[in-house]
Amino acid sequence: MDALDGTEIIDALLTPAGSANPYPIYARAHRLGPVSRIWDEMLLVPEYRTVHQLLRDSAFGVADAQARGGFDPTFHEHSARLLLSRSVLENNAPDHARMRSLIASVFTARRVAALAPAVRAAVDRLLTELADLGADGTAVDFMETFAFRLPVGVICELLGVPESDRFRFRDLGSALSVLLEPVISPQELATADAASDELVDYLGELADQRRAEPRGDLVSALVQVADGADGRLSDQELLANLLLLLVAGFETTTNLLGNGLALAFEHPWAADGLRSGRISSAGFVEEVLRYDSPVQLTNRLPLVEGLSVAGVPLSPTGGVLLLIGAANRDPARYDRPDLFDPTRQDSQALSFGGGPHYCLGAQLARLEATCALPALLSRFPRLAPAREPVRRSRLVLRGYQSLPVTVRG
Template sequence: MMTPAGRADPFPLYAAAHELGPVSVLPDGSLLVCGYAAVNQVLREPGFGVPEPVAPDAGNDALQLMQQSILRANPPDHGRMRSLISKVFTPRRVADLQPPIEAAVDDVLDRLGEAAADGPVDFMDLVAFPLPVTVIGELLGVPPGDRRRFRPLAADLTEALELSGGTSASADAAARELAGYFTHLISERRTAPGDDLVSALVAARDAEDGRLSDQELLANLILLLVAGFETTTDLLGNGLTILLDRPDLAGELRVGQIPVAGFIEEVLRYDAPVQVATRQARTDGLTVEGIPIPKGRNAILLIGAANRDPARYRDPARFDHTRTDIRPLSFGAGPHICIGNNLARLEASVAFSKLLTRFPQLSAPPGRPPLRRDRLVLRGFQALPLSITAPGDRR
């Protein structure tokens, strides 16, 4: 899976892993967990946590940044930080975003239609990136003129999430640039608060008498930005690819024969934006599928494989929008479940509904194949060419 071919198409390898069983012991003693029930258990079991951070090399800013966020925190630090973020990142705040999301979708589809009049366009560049970055930018209070710069920075920074354990100079440079940007934004919001998440988190952090350090505030704001659009961007691209391969499915979605919410859940199962997570046993006496897990043992959780477990889903390699009780693990489960998973689902629901209604004739242009990002953990497209033969009118 760590080879370019494995990253491009891990699904045959997942199927081979299932043949070995839901849990396999690797030569170094760590565990490879691919079964749905086993992955779900490890994600939810309090005795497992994220691997204890190894002190990064001097200057490894990307890893240092990630290690100070809730993504890499265990109790009690994880609960301390997450409870503060949850106070301001509420379900009501997400629900209130629906009108702005609809307006943002209309805006990007306007631009898509205009660009498509001259020939094939890149869906990732015109829709899948600008839509979620607009939404998370509005939520955080990032000025519109600054948002475009985040795509290459996030692409470089997320290298720190891969299993290689190291980062490049570009990832560290991205971490420094994002840290500088948000340090300035935090300072501005302390002086002149607004109706946004940065202002709310700064106020909550300051009111909690130092329960959240300035460095933790900075790291978590950057995580909210990057996670706020990276996974949604990949969800949109992965979903559109399925629709381009299945025009019949697109037609049924367009006329309401298929609920868009069910389609999105099957996309999350079939081609998850997040394919891999890691955990570590933090207590003694743990077992997974009958295998004893000693304290300190690391586990690689193949989320993408769990979503295609034949013991959980019939014919798992087939995209089937009629499935019931899907429950994909694509946004995690348990204490580390993605705090913005409902926001991602809302954005995708609005985007696919409006896209298919406004543009009934979508197709993949011949001779222009999509380009996958060369990543294992975050699975998505760098470029996704799209032709629109009959542009619609949202009015």
């Protein structure tokens, strides 16, 4: 089995068994070296040092609309793909810097820090609901009742999306985030287009309302800077970035909470440490991010000719798959990488990316998880898995579809 080449590695990752547990496959990828060739002109990079460096290298960029149109002739027929290509996530300099600085000017560290009391209140409320639902010993799905509801509530609060509209977002978010997967079916693409159209209509109306009657929320603030004197964000860009903030705001953090609870179940000493305060919530959350990252891979394209990656030449029409999940388990970077150790110092996992596209929501995701996980474990000292959890069938966004628990033993 060790004799797998790069293509066999990626093929193995794309099987249901591979995406359910990619870590043994990542270990084999490390044994192949820092980079290996896959498919026609692509390179696969599992090494921490190289992933870290490529994310920051201005000679590489994300696949933008022009690049995507080049390798996917149907790209322009898909509203979801087109919309995402107008967001920060799929633009390079100079458009990326223009959009990102506008968003960052309103989605500030101060605004996120000010959310802390609202996050604590939401955690308390959801824990009480969990207690009520599981009071008679019934199994409750943690993903549905808590892991999804907390981040969706928080991002909607931040954006200014009314409470009554939030229940629709779980399915719509899931339909859209499939676009991040390396291989998707025509049916999934059609569902993503429909989800994108529905959310664009919804967010367009919300933006119009806030334009007419601004409030203290992020949609009002973003509409204001978008409409600024120098007309800095087009209407399409405004909607694309609002949609990205909404979906990125819960799809990933939901998985961080689920992956974190599953790891607490697998490592009762760590859960006890978190309850007693012997293990810091920040240390626990950083180790969850490293050990089982909610985002497992991203990709980059060369922006200039004549590049190579760790000595391997890259064709100008090639690309690079950066295995974040493998980099976080790189034996050259981490002592005993397959050990879950929330007392690690200076872990600096690559789960939020790096360089110009570094995750805009990292501070918010950390705030939610460091508040929620210790509160959950302390509130329910006998919290336990009720049945085997079910993983989502995704490679890129790694998390659980369901994680049934009982709150009292």
